[in-house]
Amino acid sequence: MAEYRHPSAELRARVALEKHGFRNAHSLGQNFILDEGLLEHLLDAAEVWGEDNVLEIGPGPGLMTALLAARAKRVTAVEIDRGLEPVLREVLNGADNVRLVFQDILKADLPALVREAFGDEPYRVVANLPYYITADIVLRLVTSAKQPGSIAIMVQREAADRVMSHPGEKQWCALAATVQSYGQPRVLMDVGPDVFDPPPHVQSQFIMIARHGQPLVEPKDEKTYLKLISAAFAMRRKTLANNLKASFGLDNDGARAVLRAADVDERVRGEALTLQELCRVADAIMERM
Ligand code: SAM
Numbered sequence: 001m002a003e004y005r006h007p008s009a010e011l012r013a014r015v016a017l018e019k020h021g022f023r024n025a026h027s028l029g030q031n032f033i034l035d036e037g038l039l040e041h042l043l044d045a046a047e048v049w050g051e052d053n054v055l056e057i058g059p060g061p062g063l064m065t066a067l068l069a070a071r072a073k074r075v076t077a078v079e080i081d082r083g084l085e086p087v088l089r090e091v092l093n094g095a096d097n098v099r100l101v102f103q104d105i106l107k108a109d110l111p112a113l114v115r116e117a118f119g120d121e122p123y124r125v126v127a128n129l130p131y132y133i134t135a136d137i138v139l140r141l142v143t144s145a146k147q148p149g150s151i152a153i154m155v156q157r158e159a160a161d162r163v164m165s166h167p168g169e170k171q172w173c174a175l176a177a178t179v180q181s182y183g184q185p186r187v188l189m190d191v192g193p194d195v196f197d198p199p200p201h202v203q204s205q206f207i208m209i210a211r212h213g214q215p216l217v218e219p220k221d222e223k224t225y226l227k228l229i230s231a232a233f234a235m236r237r238k239t240l241a242n243n244l245k246a247s248f249g250l251d252n253d254g255a256r257a258v259l260r261a262a263d264v265d266e267r268v269r270g271e272a273l274t275l276q277e278l279c280r281v282a283d284a285i286m287e288r289m
Helices: 009-019 036-045 063-071 082-091 110-118 131-142 157-163 174-182 222-232 240-248 252-261 275-288
Strands: 053-057 074-079 098-102 124-128 150-156 183-191 204-211
Touching (some): 009 082, 131 150, 131 157, 131 174, 150 157, 157 174, 157 204, 174 183, 174 204, 174 222, 174 275, 222 240, 222 275, 240 252, 252 275
Parallel strands (some): 053 124
Antiparallel strands (some): 183 204
């Protein structure tokens, strides 16, 4: 006689979506991954194991959430679409280490959410989110008062190229500088459109940004440093001195003095500076304030 086997999480998710007549909302970027083998692979690559607390953003039907629940200590999953609640409840039935929060992550008070979920314990982020909010959410996470130990996230390949770029390269941008001040990004896996349901029109990469063990830069004032990064890339054709005048209300002499104090060329463009140089400029601005 054939042995009864508990239905796989993948089957549960597919059946629950069907049963509740769920229709994917294009406007919420609902391209789901319903392949359990691939998701296990992604979570192996993201190194999520036993003692990890995980904040999952955009759980969709909850297949990845169910796999996370089986391998991590605690999972909090934040989903904007209440229409997915019956599906999620069914797929996650019995997973008592999962907490569901129905909220727009962009409107959430991240440190409060994380504190409520995990107290003072460290946590990691795992997310397969709509690509139009990935940059925004990554920036919020890496500049948060309660930063995660790592962020494993599915992104459009072009976004991965930008995050991975270096000073002086065409793609080097405020996002890359801010992300790399926090941690080291690397590609874990190339992911083609076919694994998503429905398939998007772009190629994707699953990347991980692991927070630096030792900070690369330690600005005197974090806010000034982040404001300087925005200023450095604000008008790419202008020199950094000009961008400093516009963003920090400095006059010509003041902007030049800041650059001299930071030991960088007065005619330099913002996008040519390394993170350490950006940090020195931010500190020099602080000295003048
Ligand atoms: N993680 C699931 C998967 O891999 O199958 C779903 C991925 S789907 C690309 C993105 C999910 O993020 C959807 O469930 C969508 O409703 C949710 N979402 C979109 N915008 C969101 C937001 N601002 N806050 C929280 N969740 C959001």
